[in-house]
Amino acid sequence: MDGEVRRQKILKEIQGSESPVSGTQLARNFEVSRQVIVQDIAVLRAAGNEIVSTCRGYICQGSHRASRVIRVKHTDDEIMEELNTIVDFGGTAEDVFISHNVYGTLRAELGIRTRKQVMDFVEDIKAGQSSPLKNITSGSHFHTISAESEEILDAIEEELRKKHFLDEQETVDGKKEKVV
Known part of the structure; x- marks a missing residue:
């Protein structure tokens, strides 16, 4: 899967979740390493997405809140x-x-x-x-x-x-x- 496609799917999964999504779960879902997920999250943040890391996983903090x-x-x-x-x-x-x-x-x-x-x-x-x-x-x-x-x-x-x-x-x- 292309990195940009994966990142957009990661963003959609985090945004659509009622609870934090762990990096381990994302790595499993996209069949990549946890480190790749960490790098993808960094790229998504650099693009202006408000992704917050909590002790339970990633959440999106939209500006609409x-x-x-x-x-x-x-x-x-x-x-x-x-x-x-x-x-x-x-x-x-x-x-x-x-x-x-x-x-x-x-x-x-x-x-x-x-x-x-x-x-x-x-x-x-x-x-x-x-x-x-x-x-x-x-x-x-x-x-x-x-x-x-x-x-x-x-x-x-x-x-x-x-x-x-x-x-x-x-x-x-x-x-x-x-x-x-």
Whole structure:
């Protein structure tokens, strides 16, 4: 198969997938090595395609999606509820990051857009594979969330507010202010 044809098929497969597509799976599907896939992804990115590498595989991040950064705070036991709230409203938790006084910004790509991915993520944490990044900053952390529209992001934010997950500060006049 011609390299350009393969790259277009790879792009179509990633764009059409509801979940991240692993490099190993792409290599198997196109009968090439994993290294060829990595090179193809680099060529596709250079051509302007917004392909993001996550711990679970490649996803396309189209410019048609709205995104925003939110600051949240919750316990370890509430991670699943927080992430399920985001995906249930049609959002994707693109990443998690903290702002640390010594280390600066520490960020991890997530690409979580389904309940199954939420469950897998929480199970990995509970299995002791890692501890949540938020624990470095007493629970306060940020997510970049994306969705098909600003209205969906507004609905996600409102639901997180109702559940007291948004980390907001009061202003002098007593109004709540989102800290971003």
